[in-house]
Amino acid sequence: MVVELPYSLHSRYASIAIAWTVIIIPPVFINLGLFYGLWYGKPEIDRLHVLTLPTAVLGIFTAIAIVDRVWKLTRSSPEYRPLNSPRHALDIFQWGYFLALILISALITSALARGDADQDGHDLQIRLISLPAAVLMYLVATLALLSLALSRLELKLPFRFGSLDAGNVVRPAIFYIVEDIVAVDGGGGLEYRKAFIARYDSSPIFRRMIWDLSVVWMLYFYVFAVLLTVLVFTLPKAAVYVVGWAGPFPFAGLLAIWTIFHVKSELRKERKGPLENERTPLLS
Template sequence: MTTTTDPVPSGHLQPPASTTTEPVSAIPPGHGNDTTSTSDTTNSKPSSVRAGNTPSHLNLETFPTTTGPVLDTSELPGLPRLNYNLWDYKIKLSIVTFLLVLESSLIPLALFYGLWFRTTLRHGIIFAIITAFFGLVTGIEFGLRSLKLILPPDTYRPIGGKRWKADFTHWTLSFGYTVMTGILIGASIPHEPLVRPLAIPVPLFMIQMGLMLIATGYMNVKHKPTWCRMSSVPKGERTRPLVYTIVEDIIAVDGAAGLEYRRAFMARYEVSKLFRKMIAKQNWFWGWGSLLVGIGTMVVIWTVQQEIAYGIGWGVPLVWTIIWIVVTVVWVRRDLRHEKEQWARDAMSSVSNINIGEQNGVAAAT
């Protein structure tokens, strides 16, 4: 018995006898580490993408147009999800923020002006009362952080971190608060307290953080290695902006996101060029802002009357922080939206390239 093969209809291409699907990368072109070669990034394709089978969440119809729907970026191949929403913890976040604002600004200002001008208490007693309140909230928070970091499970510790070693943010804040507390105690000891030095702890802390942010930003740009372990970044690896470390540590420990978030945050940083740019921009924004406002506040403190200087020293940092946080929230949301949209476009471009390449291959085979 003879078996015949139906002829290929006109307008169709005869597929080759056998085809194989090459594995593809999860990173669209133009992403990945800065050290990745051009050839590697050019040939990379998104995962879960096969020729002729465009994922539903990358449908061309969902791309933004002047009159059509916007791009759906709820799921993106190869882009690690952070799986953390601050608004899920809005009650805790609001309480902690309110207590920190009370401790770092409102209570010192209220006690100073209320007791200084409305009572006959000796000035040394006034500042003893103020100093007693300073560090109360942060002391409790530091205690909870320490407990989380030394618990037997490594739920909250940095990637590769050891049980009895705190994360980098913990050491950074500990140094700053130790200096601030020392100034408050030392300047309160004289019979007539030194009001201007008592007004500089927060601006001085801002200068410290500004210098660290700028220094790590510079080291990152110049591809300098870290001098020590910075939380999940081992010693000797390329330095990352301090904003990266602070966000990782605060959300992982204080936000209770844990080790899973640290891994996702690191993966997102490593594969997404736009995410790295966003972190770098925020690092410069907070670094230069903190440094310049801190220095400017210090200058004003030493040039105005001491009663005014105290209000400047404890009030200006709060106003600056509120403004910077509002700008940061708007800025980061915009950058994250742009990152996801660009990632989806790159993925769609990869899909198109795969389809065109395979069609050309089929045509050549026939």
Template sequence: MTAPSTEPTAPSQALQVPGPEFIHPVVDGRPAEHPGGQYEASSQAGSRAPSIRPNAAISANTMVRYEDADFRQPPDLNYTLRTRKKSIAIFWTLIILDCVAMPIALYFGLWYGTSLSPNAVFSISTGALGSVSIIEYFLRFYRLWKKGSTCRVIGAHRFYLDWFHWNLSVAWIAVMVELIVGTIPKNPPIRLLAMPVSTMAFAFGLELLIMDVARLAGMKAPIRISSLPVGAPLRPGIYAIIEDVVAVDGSGGTEFRQRLNLRYQASQLFRQMLHRLTLFWAFGALIIASVTTAIIFTVNRNVAYVLGWTLPFAWAGIWAIITIKWVQMSLRDEYAKWDEVKWKA
């Protein structure tokens, strides 16, 4: 594998903007399901990736050259967390301080350390919440929107942004509505104000589960889901999250979107792993959201407020550690069995 090339590449070696045929599974180097039409793919012998129309619209700086055109090994994702450990640690430390420590510290500090009214206490604590997340939200928007963006979704216009960004937007609106409604009364309902993180976990898990059930039922994408165009077979719900977060927040760029797309098509074991990870996160999120909600509405209000803002984050940290180990083991197994499973539907 080489770094992205700025030179023209042969269609058989360059993973370019996919038309509908490039989103379908590939068998023996050709799409297993082919809708035809203007994106007609040329037939190729052997195990090469399907070619794409030479005039497909793509910037040269996001094209990827694959030297291993016969895929003797799994298509390389060309991405690692090892070199990004410091930046990841800094980012999540700021998020924890901003979205966990801040609301709890302000609640206890203002409630027991001042003579402010309950309404004022929560107006201040909710107003200070999420400053780091909001900054990251707009930085993310800029990376996707700016002219010449190198992390934009494959085949989409700049105004689309990506699937994760739209989900993030809806989630923030829902949380803000929940917090604003909770701070309007003279005596704010503390238990409701402890619910935002659980609400997000529930929505996240439900979306993942619905997408995977729809995929197993053979449904097509009703709208664009990041690099997956309308009408293409759905992919596991976690696929779009991985694609978007790594491409934009993790600086993997459009190159990562392309590499992930090819890896998904080429490897049955990779697709299987993403399916299982989707269910792992979906059921985990639904369970932790349900458990946290039950706790919030049964225990002492102070305990409820603390656990409401901490339990889902603690769960997410444990799930992330398990996921990293799981993926490492799965990828090693994939490499060991590659000759048996490549291009297998």
């Protein structure tokens, strides 16, 4: 019997629209608007200040998002926390978020700190601070690869990992990402975590789907990260900032659309009949 996932998109379209607006506006419109507006519209401003301001503003939005998410996970109610976890344990997605933030911050800080050492009109600096999205994709793909390898080897966890107790086999990266994002950012809470884990444990088709999605997203992220890196270091300086920061969104959107149709197809197979009222757990 298929375990139902207590999650419907019909009551969450407004919150999803708001969430994606917050995701897209800061890195694309505000970040790019500030950079190109100041770089070409205010030539009298110190170039280092122009390079610093957009990423500083983006950092403010990032900090707000982190505070909001950490507050949900550490509040007295365990509503959003991983199953049976202590109050300040956070979840796997949040720890991955922190790791990505550290790597990206190190990249931007080191790029800005070097100044125009090459006397190239800040050409190398602009290219370096155009790489955060590529760095993020390299990181996610590598973590996905590691999770797939450990899962294939059936390595058992020596300690609690998210909602899973010690002794459970490591699961593909998409499993942790979906569980945490839907439970916290999508508002699914503990009820969703329990149902999602039960669905994974009870359904071979569902497990295969999670594995396949992890493989596809891993490969896609590696390929596109390499492509993005090549473009950032070969295109004219004026184009690389927009390519580096805005380029990933349309391509990620295409992969997301494929994911939606693939998930629906797999869930139909799981039910051995028409997919009637099921809401895909990946559309958070």
